[in-house]
Amino acid sequence: MRHDETGDLRFFAHLVASGSLTACARNLQTSPATVSRRLARLESRLGSLLVVRNTRHFGLSENGRIYHERAVEILALIDGLEEEISSNTNIPRGTLGIGAPVELGRRLIAPFLATFSATYPNLLVNLALASEGFYDTSDSLDVVLRLGLPDSPDAVVTRLASTVRVLCASPEYLARRPQPVTPQDLAAHDCLCLRRNKTMALLDRWVIGNDLQTEIITVEPRLSSTNAEIIHDWALSGEGIAYKLLCDVHHDLEQGRLVRIFPDLQGEKIDLHAVLPNRKYTQASVRAFLDSFKRRLRVAGFF
Missing domain, CATH: 3.40.190.10 (Periplasmic binding protein-like II)
Known part of the structure; x- marks a missing residue:
């Protein structure tokens, strides 16, 4: 029987991307047993163990790593062609x-x-x-x-x-706290700040201004996270003021779930x-x- 070499390459690349036989089976809408049998046939044809697997571990052998690297390169060339x-x-x-x-x-x-x-x-x-x-x-x-x-x-x-960063909060938050009149008033408010992944550096210096003048306000966060969506959700639930990309919150601003603070001012352009x-x-x-x-x-x- 003629082997489908390209199909085997795509199968193995998909298996490695999935991270496990079970996940691969789920993504391919088949059973783990079917995936395991196909992997076994591929390893038998090549005469080499490609995947080191047991109940707790899924990893590539050295030959498996080489095969995967070449598979990705070959598939990119085929798709590119x-x-x-x-x-x-x-x-x-x-x-x-x-x-x-x-x-x-x-x-x-x-x-x-x-x-x-x-x-x-x-x-x-x-x-x-x-x-x-x-x-x-x-x-x-x-x-x-x-x-x-x-x-x-x-x-x-x-x-x-391009988009810009804007200050925003929920109507519920602004109903219980006086809306800031000047950027300096942010110091008295609950602010929601991002942190950098890995370093956990706090992004607490917010740039706000217009074409004529900008200033940097250092805020004290009540809540912070490395995840921008969590900051977004906290703002929607009334936890404080967020410094968000306009592209992320424009629907919420249009539909009134969030209110833009200082609508005549804006933050950094991104x-x-x-x-x-x-x-x-x-x-x-x-x-x-x-x-x-x-x-x-x-x-x-x-x-």
């Missing part, structure tokens, strides 16, 4: 991997992708979310959306739009960038995604 050829007809197909920050991904990009995917039924879309969008194109992604510039000097970067691999061509799927997504950004708290 198909995309390059299909781009002549401008019909996105194949696989599109997108990386994004968690809150932006959940609240804006995920709903957009549901509609976008329905428009292109031959395109398999994968969305990967990281707490601060710190994925890069080496993570087997075709495009990464980043708030702020990436660190990689050889990245291909396109600015999509650019949203698309980071692409350093390739000689841009996939038809990436072009279609970015063209459609930029139109969506115009009504999503960006400018």
